Amino acid sequence: MYTISNRLRLTxxxxxxxxxxxxxxxxxxxxxxxxxxxxxxxxxDAHGGHAQASHAEETHKMETEAHVVADDAEHSxxxxxxxxxxxxxxxxxxxxxxxxxxxxxxxxxxxxxxxxAFFFFMISLGVLAFYAIQYASQAGWSPLLLRxxxxxxxxxxxxxxxxxxxxxxSNFIGHYNIFVWMDPEVVAHDxxxxxxxxxxxxSGFIIRGLIFIAxxxxxxxxxxxxxxxxxxxxxxxxxxxxxxxxxxxLVFFIYTExxxxxxxxxxxxxxxxxxxxxxxxxxxMLVCGITVIALITIYLKSKGLLxxxxxxxxxxxxxxxxxxxxxxTYLWFSQFMLIWYSNIPEEVTYFVxxxxxxxxxxxxxxxxxxxxxxxxxxxxxxxxxxxxxVMAGIVILAGHYVDVFNMIMPAxxxxxWYIGIPEICSMLxxxxxxxxxVFTALTKAPLEPTRNxxxxxxxxxxx
Amino acid sequence: MEASKVIHxxxxxxxxxxxxxxxxxxxxxxxxxxxxxxxxxxxxxxMGLAPTRIAIASFMYxxxxxxxAVLMMDFIMIEDWPQNIGGKPSFSYLENMPAFVPIMFExxxxxxxxxxxxTFYLRSRMWPFKKAENPDxxxxxxxxxxxxxIHGNEKELHDxxxxxxxxxxxxxxxxx
Numbered sequence: 022m023y024t025i026s027n028r029l030r031l032t033x034x035x036x037x038x039x040x041x042x043x044x045x046x047x048x049x050x051x052x053x054x055x056x057x058x059x060x061x062x063x064x065x066d067a068h069g070g071h072a073q074a075s076h077a078e079e080t081h082k083m084e085t086e087a088h089v090v091a092d093d094a095e096h097s098x099x100x101x102x103x104x105x106x107x108x109x110x111x112x113x114x115x116x117x118x119x120x121x122x123x124x125x126x127x128x129x130x131x132x133x134x135x136x137x138a139f140f141f142f143m144i145s146l147g148v149l150a151f152y153a154i155q156y157a158s159q160a161g162w163s164p165l166l167l168r169x170x171x172x173x174x175x176x177x178x179x180x181x182x183x184x185x186x187x188x189x190x191s192n193f194i195g196h197y198n199i200f201v202w203m204d205p206e207v208v209a210h211d212x213x214x215x216x217x218x219x220x221x222x223x224s225g226f227i228i229r230g231l232i233f234i235a236x237x238x239x240x241x242x243x244x245x246x247x248x249x250x251x252x253x254x255x256x257x258x259x260x261x262x263x264x265x266x267x268x269x270x271l272v273f274f275i276y277t278e279x280x281x282x283x284x285x286x287x288x289x290x291x292x293x294x295x296x297x298x299x300x301x302x303x304x305x306m307l308v309c310g311i312t313v314i315a316l317i318t319i320y321l322k323s324k325g326l327l328x329x330x331x332x333x334x335x336x337x338x339x340x341x342x343x344x345x346x347x348x349x350t351y352l353w354f355s356q357f358m359l360i361w362y363s364n365i366p367e368e369v370t371y372f373v374x375x376x377x378x379x380x381x382x383x384x385x386x387x388x389x390x391x392x393x394x395x396x397x398x399x400x401x402x403x404x405x406x407x408x409x410x411v412m413a414g415i416v417i418l419a420g421h422y423v424d425v426f427n428m429i430m431p432a433x434x435x436x437x438w439y440i441g442i443p444e445i446c447s448m449l450x451x452x453x454x455x456x457x458x459v460f461t462a463l464t465k466a467p468l469e470p471t472r473n474x475x476x477x478x479x480x481x482x483x484x
Numbered sequence: 485m486e487a488s489k490v491i492h493x494x495x496x497x498x499x500x501x502x503x504x505x506x507x508x509x510x511x512x513x514x515x516x517x518x519x520x521x522x523x524x525x526x527x528x529x530x531m532g533l534a535p536t537r538i539a540i541a542s543f544m545y546x547x548x549x550x551x552x553a554v555l556m557m558d559f560i561m562i563e564d565w566p567q568n569i570g571g572k573p574s575f576s577y578l579e580n581m582p583a584f585v586p587i588m589f590e591x592x593x594x595x596x597x598x599x600x601x602x603t604f605y606l607r608s609r610m611w612p613f614k615k616a617e618n619p620d621x622x623x624x625x626x627x628x629x630x631x632x633x634i635h636g637n638e639k640e641l642h643d644x645x646x647x648x649x650x651x652x653x654x655x656x657x658x659x660x
Contacts, residue, residue: 358582364571399543 023326023468025460033460036453043446047130051443055116058123124196125437130447131198132433135187136425137447139285140309141455142180143302143425147310148173149241150274150303156244156267161478162337165330168468169318171248173310174241175462176455181234184285185227192223199433200226202291214291221291226284233277240270252471260474278303286425289432293371295360301352308345308390309421311338312414317459319407326468332405333484339404339413343394346417350391375427378436382423389420422448490516490658491641492619493650495628498524504630504648505530511644516631519623538607542600549595553588619656627651633658 053061152170155163188199197204201214202221208214214221244263251259279299287298295301315338321327360368375383394413403409430438470476495501501524508515515531528535558577561584566574573579605611623629630650632641638655645653 354582354585358585361582401539 022466023321023463025464029456029460033453033457036449037457038453040446040448040450040453043442044130044134044450047133047443047446051126051130053123053126055119055123058126059116059119062119062122121435122437125434127196128198128433129437130443131187131191131195132429133443133447134450135184135191135199136422136429136444137451138180138184138187139429140422140425140448141176141451142184143306144309144313144455145173145176145180145459146237146278147303147306147308148314149177149237149310150271150278151307151310151314152244153240153267153270153274156263157271159264159475161475162334162482164470164473164475164479165327165334165482166314166318166338167248167470167473168463168466169314169321169327171245171466172459172463173313173317174245176458177241178234178238179458180455181230181237185230185234188230188285189223189227199429200288200291201432202288217291221288226288229280229284233281236270236273236277240266240273244270248470248473249466251473252467254472257474275303278306286428289429290371293368295356295368295371297352297356301349301356304345304349304352305421305424308342308349309418311341311345312417314338315342315410316414319411321463321468323407329469329480331482333482334479335407335410336401336404336484337482339398339410342410342413342417343398343404346390346394346398349421350387353387353390371431374431374435379427379431379438382427386420386423386427389416390424393417393420488658489634489638490656491632491634491638491645492652492654492656493630493632493645493648494620494622494652494654495630495649496626496651497649498628500649501628501630502527502530504645504650507648508630508632508644513632513641513644516633518631519619519629521624521626521628524628538600538604541603542596545599545603546592546596548599549592550588552595553584553591557584557587 148170152167152174154160155167155170191197191199192203197207200221201207202217203223208218243266247259247263247266251257251263282299282302286302287294315335318327318330318338319335322330357372360372363369393416397409397413398404426438426440426444473479493504495504498520501518501520505515505518505527509530509532518527518531520527554577561580562574562577568574572583577584618624619631620627620629630645632645634641634655642653642655
């Protein structure tokens, strides 16, 4: 049996506390009034000598261009612009701009918190799908790692509920800070969103979310239950039951995952849509999940808790990290290239805002998620070296955080983004919570399943 | 070559063969060659063969393919005749890069795969009208053959090999 070390538990709690403080600070400091924003913007203009002035001019020019594009492509500007335009149509342009900036600032801590919550939730959901695949495909190499996966999937239920709660709270106590389609004022002025209200409405959103989370958690609950029962059983009945529910879960999962990605991510840009978005999110989810399995396995093995796990298991996990990184890149590029190539205004603004305002994160994540793991994990020998896998894993996880950041932030805060205290502390908070829940779950059962029908094969697994 | 005689030990089971290889290696005899009808997992390790470097060669061929694709399309589409085709930006390679990626990818794979296969043929000396080098046709069906050259120790080798479970031991004049 694994017992969580005091140091690890303390680290998790400290991370949560520091994170919570930072998140609180983020919410307080972003709560600026229109007047304050106006003075800030005025100061920004007044300050600075020649260089800054010309820079400001340049920015202004770019903005104007962006607005021209927006006017040309009807309804194609990002949704929060519609918000400000709708509310202050008659007001002076300066006011509209200040109000736009103010909304973006208000949205930032919400989005930062939501991104971090979703990122860790998506890791555990990716692991759950991978776990089901192991059972459904009757994999012979992985049973030694099944308990690690079960530990990580313990986060699915709390993590999913937190994501849904943040989304709901942004409607009920916030000012529609994440999903602009929740704002009735915006919907009233927006024909496109009006056409989608059959799907995009708050009660439907919450009901769908609850159904998804219930389905995933139920599978997780029963798979775990049967897995533990199998250890004490005389026959393989429990294994067969898990096999069956895993196959059923995978069907349920692929539908609900797609819908979840439309609801929880794509709908931040309610004017935009993409067909392969669900698979794109899925690919990121799986690569992050497998990376976390590898990292936790390496950690537990370094503590001597998984003595039967050998470097061939690590090699297999690293191969999956490599393969799914390429799969993610394939989908990222397919989505980008199809839209870039045809350049249809109503679709392409999605990438226009990202390339104009998010150049470094947008292209930087391709380096982190593709080029770095591609070159590092290509060599067969490197895939067996723990610190190489850890290094690649950390870059992949950071890269996929930036990926989620790129999906949410441009729609909610636009060009007011920065990776500062709200973003980092939100991450710290959820890292702490994730470690706490996952490692507590790992203490609940022996780390090696004893009576899995494939356990012998897994113990002697050798590549 | 001084060794004009070789000894052929024939086995009919790959497990027996593996044990024999380990024993012969332990006695520090040099195995010239082993003929098997199918890949025997772990045989190369038991024989102490050096790992293949064909994957490294393939990686380098892939880099060549990528370079060919980039240079070719940069010259054709950007340098030589930068037409406006359907509004695609042809001012610099980077600006129109997404459109070139499918070709870059395919040429990388094409070069990596084909040149690697050709390298394999060259290194393992295989070509269409090559004369088969098979000492015993049964090794393509269900027998395994280990070949060791004799340096005046025929008796000693014969005894060792007969202990390893060989079903047949032949001494052959190595005239080919």
